[in-house]
Amino acid sequence: MYGLSDEDLAIQARARSFADELIPFEVTAEMDGGDLPADVTAGHAKRAHELGLHSTNMPEELGGGGCSMLQVALVQEQMGRVTNALGWVAATPPSWLPPIATPYQLDNYVRPAIAGDREECYAITEEGAGSDVAGLEATARRVKGEGARGGNEYVLNGVKWHVTSYNTADFAFFQGVLADGPHAGEHAMFLVDLPSPGVTVLRNPAYSHTISHHHPIVEFADVRVPASHLIGAEGDGMTFAYEWFRFERLMVAARCLGAAERLTAEMTRFASVRRVSGRPISEFGTVAAMLADSLTELYAARSMVYETARGIDRGNDVKIAHAQCSMAKLYASEMAGRVADRAVQVFAGRGYMRENVAERFYRELRVERIWEGTSEVQRAIIAAQMAKRGPAALA
Numbered sequence: 001m002y003g004l005s006d007e008d009l010a011i012q013a014r015a016r017s018f019a020d021e022l023i024p025f026e027v028t029a030e031m032d033g034g035d036l037p038a039d040v041t042a043g044h045a046k047r048a049h050e051l052g053l054h055s056t057n058m059p060e061e062l063g064g065g066g067c068s069m070l071q072v073a074l075v076q077e078q079m080g081r082v083t084n085a086l087g088w089v090a091a092t093p094p095s096w097l098p099p100i101a102t103p104y105q106l107d108n109y110v111r112p113a114i115a116g117d118r119e120e121c122y123a124i125t126e127e128g129a130g131s132d133v134a135g136l137e138a139t140a141r142r143v144k145g146e147g148a149r150g151g152n153e154y155v156l157n158g159v160k161w162h163v164t165s166y167n168t169a170d171f172a173f174f175q176g177v178l179a180d181g182p183h184a185g186e187h188a189m190f191l192v193d194l195p196s197p198g199v200t201v202l203r204n205p206a207y208s209h210t211i212s213h214h215h216p217i218v219e220f221a222d223v224r225v226p227a228s229h230l231i232g233a234e235g236d237g238m239t240f241a242y243e244w245f246r247f248e249r250l251m252v253a254a255r256c257l258g259a260a261e262r263l264t265a266e267m268t269r270f271a272s273v274r275r276v277s278g279r280p281i282s283e284f285g286t287v288a289a290m291l292a293d294s295l296t297e298l299y300a301a302r303s304m305v306y307e308t309a310r311g312i313d314r315g316n317d318v319k320i321a322h323a324q325c326s327m328a329k330l331y332a333s334e335m336a337g338r339v340a341d342r343a344v345q346v347f348a349g350r351g352y353m354r355e356n357v358a359e360r361f362y363r364e365l366r367v368e369r370i371w372e373g374t375s376e377v378q379r380a381i382i383a384a385q386m387a388k389r390g391p392a393a394l395a
């Protein structure tokens with residue numbers, strides 16, 4: 001089905017069996033604030049590497065999997081079947097970085113991230129700049145280095161919100177507005193080692209999902225980084241963000257497929273064994289419709305995600321890929337939300353218990369319509385491309 005090659009099927013099967021290994025740990029994680037014992041998490045990370053499921057998106061010559069976009073999506077789809085972000089051990093480090101990284105950045109950040117020795121987080125969003133990344137207020141000012149450090153440095157200032165994985169990461173991508181120089185007012189992105197003097201957590205709010213990765217509000221106050229930590233050139237900041245959004249939006253969509261598949265399977269199984277008034281509930285038309293709608297929408301979303309990934313592998317025009325990734329993210333995330341809602345309804349009282357997969361996904365999937373660009377923003381992107389290129393160019 002779906003025209004997958006033998007190689008595609010092999011990596012998909014490996015990812016599927018790994019997801020099946022992770023699933024039994026979900027309830028423990030849920031009940032313990034998202035955390036598993038450190039040795040268990042380390043064991044899962046080791047397995048992801050052994051199975052070739054970590055860094056599938058990264059170039060082979062740097063130690064990554066060198067997989068096609070379709071294969072990366074197939075792996076992320078399987079990881080999406082697992083709740084509590086336990087599948088995040090099959091990480092996809094920043095694939096936008098190698099083509100523009102300096103040798104220093106490749107050796108100190110990219111290769112270690114691929115090996116699993118380092119982990120990144122993204123400090124982009126601010127209190128007044130989320131959907132509108134162009135509205136960032138954080139600043140970067142170029143200065144002469146002090147004392148033995150010599151050379152040029154940048155001083156970074158700003159307060160960043162929702163910095164996912166700050167508690168597990170050991171470096172951050174920080175995006176800010178250049179305060180002076182020929183590119184004043186344009187964006188630039190920097191690598192900031194964690195911890196670094198001047199970087200502090202202001203607050204660590206609780207979120208709807210129960211995962212071990214936190215999303216604190218982090219202040220960067222006069223944080224000095226050497227000029228070698230500038231990524232690309234001054235003024236490049238936004239370009240990287242767009243490229244990453246494209247990739248991450250498709251991966252969000254892929255993980256939503258996995259979640260919807262798991263939910264559809266679990267509610268179908270339950271509907272066949274739960275008997276009410278002597279009949280399995282799957283025989284009630286209104287319940288059967290929830291099952292049928294869920295599978296139908298999953299089929300549509302999966303076809304869309306696989307085709308979008310194949311288009312990228314074929315080298316489709318980047319603007320078309322951008323709109324298609326938005327369509328895939330929009331449809332798959334909203335589809336998964338509907339499926340989770342139906343699953344809670346089918347499980348009914350059981351579906352409201354935190355030990356039930358439907359309850360966990362019901363909370364966890366909500367953010368898929370928010371991060372990496374809200375549904376409204378995806379619609380705006382799609383509509384803008386429709387106006388420029390015509391609908392036929394996109395679908």
Ligand SMILES: Cc1cc2nc3c(=O)[nH]c(=O)nc-3n(C[C@H](O)[C@H](O)[C@H](O)COP(=O)(O)OP(=O)(O)OC[C@H]3O[C@@H](n4cnc5c(N)ncnc54)[C@H](O)[C@@H]3O)c2cc1C
Nearest residue numbers: 122123124125130131162163164370371372373374376377
């Ligand atoms: C759990 C979580 C983890 C996150 N992780 C990170 C991270 O690691 N790093 C990071 O930098 N950010 C992160 N984010 C931030 C995330 O990317 C933003 O929340 C998201 O982009 C939306 O921005 P906002 O919350 O500021 O919403 P706002 O921009 O304030 O939007 C408010 C409302 O206005 C609507 N709206 C905005 N613009 C438009 C428009 N043009 N057309 C129509 N409607 C519009 C939105 O759809 C929304 O309904 C995370 C967020 C969450 C919840």
